[in-house]
Amino acid sequence: MGVAVVQYSKTASPGLSGMGVARQLYQLQEVDLELESNEQALARIARQLGESLAVTTARNKFSREQQCLEELKGQQHSAEWEVDDFTAKLAVVDDKLYGGRIANPKELANLQREADGLKSRRSQVEDKVLEAMEMVSESEARVIALGSELKGLEAEWQHEQQQLSVEAEQHRAIVADLKQRRQLLLASIDPSAVSIYSEVKKQKGRAVARVEGGTCRGCGITLSTAQLQQAKGDRLVRCASCGRILCPA
Numbered sequence: 001m002g003v004a005v006v007q008y009s010k011t012a013s014p015g016l017s018g019m020g021v022a023r024q025l026y027q028l029q030e031v032d033l034e035l036e037s038n039e040q041a042l043a044r045i046a047r048q049l050g051e052s053l054a055v056t057t058a059r060n061k062f063s064r065e066q067q068c069l070e071e072l073k074g075q076q077h078s079a080e081w082e083v084d085d086f087t088a089k090l091a092v093v094d095d096k097l098y099g100g101r102i103a104n105p106k107e108l109a110n111l112q113r114e115a116d117g118l119k120s121r122r123s124q125v126e127d128k129v130l131e132a133m134e135m136v137s138e139s140e141a142r143v144i145a146l147g148s149e150l151k152g153l154e155a156e157w158q159h160e161q162q163q164l165s166v167e168a169e170q171h172r173a174i175v176a177d178l179k180q181r182r183q184l185l186l187a188s189i190d191p192s193a194v195s196i197y198s199e200v201k202k203q204k205g206r207a208v209a210r211v212e213g214g215t216c217r218g219c220g221i222t223l224s225t226a227q228l229q230q231a232k233g234d235r236l237v238r239c240a241s242c243g244r245i246l247c248p249a
């Protein structure tokens with residue numbers, strides 16, 4: 001007749017019909033599906049917990065810019081020292097030039113040339129100082145912008161992590177509850193029926209199929225009147241087409 005009919009042990013579950021066991025197995029399946037989806041959610045959360053790539057990247061950019069700013073400040077200061085150096089040298093020359101101690105026109109002309117040379121070199125270095133100052137202020141603006149971007153990302157990440165921890169806690173509570181319900185169900189179902197359930201579940205993913213409108217909801221095949229009758233009887237009936245345990249509505 002093509003329908004696999006499995007008789008379960010009546011002594012283990014006195015008074016239960018095949019339909020009753022199929023319904024219990026259907027309940028077990030519901031619990032198992034819920035367990036699976038909660039465990040999947042927990043695994044997804046576990047992957048999302050921990051360092052964020054966006055935060056790490058922003059932190060690296062920020063610290064690189066800070067380092068760059070320090071280098072630019074160093075360049076500005078050494079240019080400023082160079083200016084001071086020229087100013088000091090110029091003061092010495094000016095002192096000789098205007099101190100009135102030297103009267104020799106040739107010597108005075110040499111000193112004047114030396115003073116002009118120092119002034120022109122100092123002016124070049126002053127340009128360097130201005131350029132460095134501009135770069136420092138640009139870098140400072142970038143440090144501020146990157147710093148606030150990093151702060152925002154860190155706050156967002158922290159909020160997300162907190163949210164995930166709360167979610168994980170909820171899923172763990174549901175899983176604990178479902179496991180307990182599963183234990184209670186298992187205690188009330190015939191062990192041989194459970195082992196058939198486990199075996200079909202391994203092959204099909206879902207072991208129990210609802211019977212609706214005379215068809216198996218697992219594979220969609222139309223069941224014969226005889227099969228429908230058997231499914232409602234006191235034996236566990238499996239669909240001839242997909243092998244799932246039939247659970248009449």
Ligand SMILES: [Zn+2]
Nearest residue numbers: 216219239242
């Ligand atoms: Zn089927």
